[in-house]
C-alpha cells in the first residue's frame with residue numbers, strides 16, 4: 374500500500390479535483406484505491422455523490438479515545454478489477470482541529486484510524502483541507518509522499534515556501550523517515566498560457582529544481598472536469614478519450630511507478 378497527501382494550504386488550487394481524478398485513473402488500471410476526504414467542507418464527498426458511511430464518522434474516529442473502525446463507502450469498481458472507495462467527510466470535522474489540540478497523540482490520530490484498512494488498498498490518496506493545521510499535520514505524518522497542486526500565480530511561490538517549511542517541521546518532529554516530495558501539478562491553467570503565467574511557470578521551474586520537487590504535469594481548465602463531477606463521476610470514466618483523461622492517467626502512472 375502506498376499513501377499520498379494531496380496538499381496545499383491555498384484553497385481553490387485543484388486539490389480535490391486532482392485527488393478524485395488521479396484516484397479514478399489509478400482504479401482504472403486495476404488498483405484498489407481509497408480516497409480520504411479530510412476537508413471539513415466535504416467537497417470530495419459531494420463531488421463523488423457518496424452516501425454517508427455506516428458507523429463511526431471520520432471526525433468521531435479521529436477524536437475517539439478508543440479504536441473506532443471507519444467503513445469506507447464504495448464509489449465504483451472498474452473493468453480491470455480496481456475499486457474506488459471513499460472515506461467521506463461531514464460538517465462535524467469542522468471542530469475536530471480544536472478538539473485534537475486537547476488530545477494526546479493528536480498528530481498520529483489519522484494513522485491510527487487508517488491502519489486497519491492498510492491491507493484493503495493499493496493506493497490511499499488524502500484530500501487535505503486548505504489549512505496548515507493539526508488535521509493537515511495528521512495527513513503529513515501518515516503518508517509516504519506529497520502531491521502538490523499549484524496555480525501559475527505570484528502567490529504560489531510564497532504558499533509553496535510555507536508548505537515546504539511545514540513539511541520540514543513535520544519531518545523533524547513527527548516522522549522517522551522524511552516525506553517524499555513526489556511533485557507538483559500545475560492546475561487550472563488557462564490555454565493558451567499568458568505571458569504572465571509563463572513567467573510564473575519559469576519561476577516555478579527554478580523552485581522545482583531547488584527544492585527537488587518536480588513538476589509532473591499540467592491540468593488545463595476544462596468543463597470536462599466540472600461536468601464529470603456534476604455527474605458524480607471521475608474524468609477517466611466520464612470522458613475516457615478526452616485530453617484530461619490522458620493527463621490524469623499520466624499522473625496516476627507517476628504514482629504507480631514511484632517506489
Ligand SMILES: Nc1ncnc2c1ncn2[C@@H]1O[C@H](COP(=O)(O)OP(=O)(O)O)[C@@H](O)[C@H]1O
Nearest residue numbers: 384385386387388389390561592593594595598
Ligand atoms: N481542470 C479544471 N478545469 C476547470 N475547473 C476546475 C479544474 N480543476 C478544478 N476546477 C474547479 O476549480 C475549483 C477549485 O478546485 P478544487 O479541486 O475544489 O480545489 P481545492 O480542493 O484546492 O480547493 C472548483 O470549483 C473546481 O471544480
Ligand SMILES: [Mg+2]
Nearest residue numbers: 388389412416
Ligand atoms: Mg478541496
